[in-house]
Amino acid sequence: MNNKISLIHSADLAQTDYAYASRVPSGMDLLYLAGACPLNKDGKILNPNDYELQAETCVEKLKTALKECNASLDDVVYTRVLVASQNRTDLVTAWETIRSEFGNHDVPSTLSGVTVLGYSNQLVEIEAVAALEKLSQ
Numbered sequence: 001m002n003n004k005i006s007l008i009h010s011a012d013l014a015q016t017d018y019a020y021a022s023r024v025p026s027g028m029d030l031l032y033l034a035g036a037c038p039l040n041k042d043g044k045i046l047n048p049n050d051y052e053l054q055a056e057t058c059v060e061k062l063k064t065a066l067k068e069c070n071a072s073l074d075d076v077v078y079t080r081v082l083v084a085s086q087n088r089t090d091l092v093t094a095w096e097t098i099r100s101e102f103g104n105h106d107v108p109s110t111l112s113g114v115t116v117l118g119y120s121n122q123l124v125e126i127e128a129v130a131a132l133e134k135l136s137q
């Protein structure tokens with residue numbers, strides 16, 4: 001649990017399963033993560049036709065990248081979920097899969113359908129920003 005960042009909700013806006021903003025106190029380190037892609041270690045896209053499994057894999061890859069920074073999903077302050085589809089149900093499938101991985105941490109997010117993503121057969125990608133307490137110097 002990251003006790004420094006706060007997620008902000010609003011009773012005056014639609015009730016959603018994500019917060020409307022996150023507040024990062026000054027003095028924290030911000031981590032801008034590369035888009036998490038459903039790639040195996042050989043750089044091949046896993047589960048080429050499956051939005052749910054690609055979304056799951058993206059979260060696993062995001063967790064791995066965060067771990068390299070001594071961070072976890074609880075430190076994430078913003079995500080953007082990109083889904084290569086013109087079909088809303090595909091976006092919802094990816095969103096619900098990713099959202100469930102975040103549990104109580106209802107990080108502010110944007111969900112977008114895009115025409116195509118960077119790797120052949122890639123359907124899902126997650127961008128994330130995280131905030132960590134500064135390492136003591």
Ligand SMILES: CC(=[NH2+])C(=O)[O-]
Pocket residue numbers: 018095109110111112
């Ligand atoms: C985050 C989300 N579900 C949306 O629609 O932007």
